[in-house]
Amino acid sequence: MKCVIGIGGVTNGGKTTLTNRLIKSLPNCCVVHQDDFFKKPDQIEVGEDGFRQWDVITALDMESMVNTIRGWTENPVKFAHSHGVNVSPSTEVADPEQQIHILIVEGFLLYNYKPLMDVYNKCYYISIPYEECKRRRSTRQYTVPDPPGLFEGHVWPMYLKHRNEMVESCLDIAYLDGLKSKEDLYSQVESDVSVLGSSPLAATARAQPEINRTSHPRGIRSRWRNTQERVRLPKEAPARLPTVLVSGLSRSSQAVGSRRGGRNPARDDVSLPVRRQVSASRVRSEEITHGRGTNQARHEKPEASTQAPTSGVKNQGTADFLPVKPRHQWEWHSCHQHYHSMVAFSNYDLLDVITGRKVAEGHKASFCLEDTSCDPRGLGPGCYDTYIANIDCQWIDITDVPMGNYIIF
Numbered sequence: 001m002k003c004v005i006g007i008g009g010v011t012n013g014g015k016t017t018l019t020n021r022l023i024k025s026l027p028n029c030c031v032v033h034q035d036d037f038f039k040k041p042d043q044i045e046v047g048e049d050g051f052r053q054w055d056v057i058t059a060l061d062m063e064s065m066v067n068t069i070r071g072w073t074e075n076p077v078k079f080a081h082s083h084g085v086n087v088s089p090s091t092e093v094a095d096p097e098q099q100i101h102i103l104i105v106e107g108f109l110l111y112n113y114k115p116l117m118d119v120y121n122k123c124y125y126i127s128i129p130y131e132e133c134k135r136r137r138s139t140r141q142y143t144v145p146d147p148p149g150l151f152e153g154h155v156w157p158m159y160l161k162h163r164n165e166m167v168e169s170c171l172d173i174a175y176l177d178g179l180k181s182k183e184d185l186y187s188q189v190e191s192d193v194s195v196l197g198s199s200p201l202a203a204t205a206r207a208q209p210e211i212n213r214t215s216h217p218r219g220i221r222s223r224w225r226n227t228q229e230r231v232r233l234p235k236e237a238p239a240r241l242p243t244v245l246v247s248g249l250s251r252s253s254q255a256v257g258s259r260r261g262g263r264n265p266a267r268d269d270v271s272l273p274v275r276r277q278v279s280a281s282r283v284r285s286e287e288i289t290h291g292r293g294t295n296q297a298r299h300e301k302p303e304a305s306t307q308a309p310t311s312g313v314k315n316q317g318t319a320d321f322l323p324v325k326p327r328h329q330w331e332w333h334s335c336h337q338h339y340h341s342m343v344a345f346s347n348y349d350l351l352d353v354i355t356g357r358k359v360a361e362g363h364k365a366s367f368c369l370e371d372t373s374c375d376p377r378g379l380g381p382g383c384y385d386t387y388i389a390n391i392d393c394q395w396i397d398i399t400d401v402p403m404g405n406y407i408i409f
């Protein structure tokens, strides 16, 4: 029986500490650290904000990480041997399917990479508040030290962005409060894991004294994904789908494309990211024009509003990024004074910079996505489209938002 446990969470939340404690007590337990898959500094892009973009998925060699996890899935005993992990003697001889094998995958961006989403039998996510995170981070030495302002300007905004995306992905995640003591966090996870020991498949593992089988609250068992299912990983590295880059921040869209001009049988599967950070720019109180009064009309600009910043959308993939709707179905938007080929491309909300709480909601922004630089049909590979900030109807109503520091997501 194989079981993959994800220990995800904010930087310095205590992921490594918890993982190290677990591997000491769990039988036949291997670990994959996401940090080991960071690309070299010269391969990390520098954003418009001047910071190296360490906290985005493209800073990591995720294909290599998937391959490593696949290696464990295919032969956990061999994997354990090659990683210096002792396996219990009975495991050496018995049918591997009748033994417990655990893999802990630990990292800050575990649940934002589609090929890995189905891999976990159990997902944990550790959070700590902004001030504590900043404090812990200030004492940490990474291979490349943090330049001044990186935490506030890049690390934390990216954490909020990815956490929001993760929440929207509806993965079944158990949230852990990283302010709890190290021992409390360990006990909480260990009591979940001990459920494994009571599974009929784990009969042989029951004899192992190092699993402390504490009683567990009702219902926890059902929160485990079926560990008898085989861990699913893509057979090959994911195809290079059209990927779009917005304002220097990239994330794979889940779009399936075709060669330019060709038929695209999967067009209706094109699912665009509905939420995208357009910039980590801070909306300072003095930048917000405050006026009272409400204005609920959908396309009427309220007295107090802030405008979404300019966003550039670039197709970084190798296939076309095409609208789902044919041209005759595109809608004329009088507010923007142009046609829209897709209803909802992005959604800008205003979040409190520290708590990440949504304080004001922008409406869904639709786009027509035509090449600014190349051909006027969709976005070809390497082409981009720009939506400048002064295009109307990209505002967020901040009439009822108190003065403060916010991020537009």
Ligand SMILES: Nc1ncnc2c1ncn2[C@@H]1O[C@H](COP(=O)(O)OP(=O)(O)O)[C@@H](O)[C@H]1O
Binding pocket: 009, 010, 011, 012, 013, 014, 015, 016, 017, 018, 136, 178, 179, 180, 181, 182, 183, 185
């Ligand atoms: N539960 C906890 N309470 C207080 N400090 C903790 C806790 N867990 C970890 N730490 C401390 O926080 C720092 C970061 O921990 P680490 O496990 O390396 O975090 P991560 O792997 O999530 O980046 C370390 O100094 C560690 O000792």
Ligand SMILES: NC(=O)c1ccc[n+]([C@@H]2O[C@H](COP(=O)(O)O)[C@@H](O)[C@H]2O)c1
Binding pocket: 010, 011, 012, 015, 035, 038, 054, 055, 107, 108, 142, 143, 144, 145, 155
């Ligand atoms: N390991 C490295 O090479 C390296 C370099 C620069 C920054 N980082 C930082 O590592 C963090 C993720 O790791 P932790 O979750 O262990 O803190 C990211 O926030 C990133 O900024 C790592």
